[in-house]
Amino acid sequence: MAERIIYLNNAATSWPKPEPVVNRVLWALKELNATPGRGGTAAASERVLFEAREVVAGFIGAGDSSRVIFTSNATAALNLAICGLLRSGDHVVTTSMDHNSVARPLARMEDTVGIEVSRVGADREGSVTADSILDAVRPHTALVILTHAxxxxxxxxPVEEVGRRLRELEGKRPRLLVDAAQSAGILPIDVRVSGIDLLAVPGHKALYGPAGTGFLYIADDLVLDPLLEGGTGGRSTLRRQPDLLPERYESGTPNLPGIAGLAxxxxxxxxxxxxxxxRQESSLAAAVMEGLQDLPGVTLYGPCDPERQVAVISFRVDGLDPAEVSGFLEEVAGVQVRVGLHCSPFSHQTIGTYPEGTVRVSPGLFSTQEDIRALLDGLRQMLGMRRK
Ligand SMILES: Cc1ncc(COP(=O)(O)O)c(C=O)c1O
Incomplete structure (x- = not known):
């Protein structure tokens, strides 16, 4: 059994969390005793919420912070965007690199609401072109969905190119929803510059916030149906959910310590x-890819180019189930990675690794070259034992 944990699973959730984040969550747990708009230290709680919204809005280039809706993760943000926007008869263009948090709400709506989905195929490296997305757009396309990374x-x-070209379309143009689960905090995102109408972001991955946090940005001229209806802390005489943002989409007691930590x-x-x-993550990714390429019987998937990808690397070892590889890495080398389909079956069909999936390595901000050496040493040890 390994003595220390080497965490290379930041694509699932980042770890460790920065000290200031931990301290801010503790502060909120100790000091704030009220739900915003509902008595006690409500004014302080409201300030924390408002400031968090401003910080997030500034980070993604949103002019109006009330268009930032806090959610419990990226899945909740994607569901709100997809289910809140689409109506019977709408057409959606998406890609074969979708996560299930995009694919499953779409599948349900195909079956029960009567939407139509075109899934643009990516190449074997997982890339789609702006041309193939634009070619799939039809007159009744209401939404284009891109997984940023x-x-x-x-x-x-190519989010920026798709966003720009959608804005150039004449007549009623489709809206652009970007799943930034693997890009926010690593790639710059400016919703206005990139023509993004809806941006779904987890707080707990590359933003290094607490689990149970995320947000959806909604463009100024968009009105969605809320996913949840209920108490909003004000306008209680209204029979129906208020139109006002952010309350329209944030019923119930918010995750105040989480949101304070996210900000x-x-x-x-x-x-x-x-x-x-x-830069740092790219140099770690390069070390992982170079090291894996030198190992006999190892196949790498994706672009294998730090310029064209974030630090998420999938591989397989000839003749071994990915679960055996990750089991060895965790138990003998103390290296934590993630194995399987990663909730993205279409992506694995695209790259030819369905249904077993791959071993996925994802270094983060606190990973080191020493961690990568430990991963590669562990794999060498495993391959050496196989040869004996
Ligand atoms: C591309 C992508 N989209 C959506 C999600 C869902 O994120 P969350 O766990 O915050 O709901 C993930 C999580 O792994 C993801 O990688």
């Missing part, structure tokens, strides 16, 4: 600088 291969999609995390990432974070 794949959680299987790390492949980065601190966004400040931390901004202070550290996402260009520097990207």
């Amino acid at each position: 794949s959680n299987v291969t790390g492949t980065i999609q 601190e995390a966004v400040k931390y990432v901004s202070r550290t600088g996402i260009d520097g974070i990207r």
Whole structure:
């Protein structure tokens, strides 16, 4: 059994969390005793919520912070965007690199609401072109969905180009929803510059916020149906859910310690600088890919190019189930990675690794070259034992 944990599973959730984030969550748990708008230290709680919204809005280039809706994760943000926007008869263009948190709400709506979905195929490296997305758009296309960076291969999609070209379309144009689960905090995102109408972000991955946090940005001219209806802390005489944002989409007691921590995390990432974070993660990704390429019987998937991907690397070892590889890495080398389909079956069909999936390595801000050496040493040890 290994003595220390080497965590290379940041694409699932980042760990460890920065000290200021931990301290801010503790502070909120100790000091805030009220739900915003509902008595006690409500004014302080409201301030924390408002400031968090401003910090997040600034980070993604949103002019109006009331368009930032806090959610419990990226899945909740994607569900709100998809289920809140689409109506019977709408057509959706998406890609074969979708996570199930996009694919499953779409599948349900195909079956029960009567929407139509075109899934644009990515190439074997997980890339889609802006041309193939635009070619799939029809007169009744209401929504285009792009996974900014794949959680299987790390492949980065051409969000800016698609956003710009959708804005150039004449007549009623489709809206652009971006799943930024693997990109927010690593790639710069400006919703206005990139023509993004809906941006779904987890707080707990590359933003280094607490689990149970995330948000959805909604463009100024969009009205969605809420997923949840109920108490909003004000306008209680209204029979139906108020139109006012952010209350329209945030019924019930919010995750105040989580949101306070998320705001601190966004400040931390901004202070550290996402260009520097990207450089550091790219150099770790390069070390993983170079090391894996030198190992006999190892196949790498995705672009294998740090310029075209984030630090998410999938591989397989000839003749071994991915679960055996990750089991060895965890038990003998103390290296934690993630194995299987990563909730993205279409991505694995695209790259030819369905249904077993791959072993996925995802270093983060606190990973080191020493961690990568431990991963590669562990794999060498495993391959050496097989040869004997
Ligand atoms: C591309 C992608 N989309 C959506 C999600 C869902 O994120 P969350 O766990 O925050 O709901 C993930 C999580 O792994 C992801 O990688």
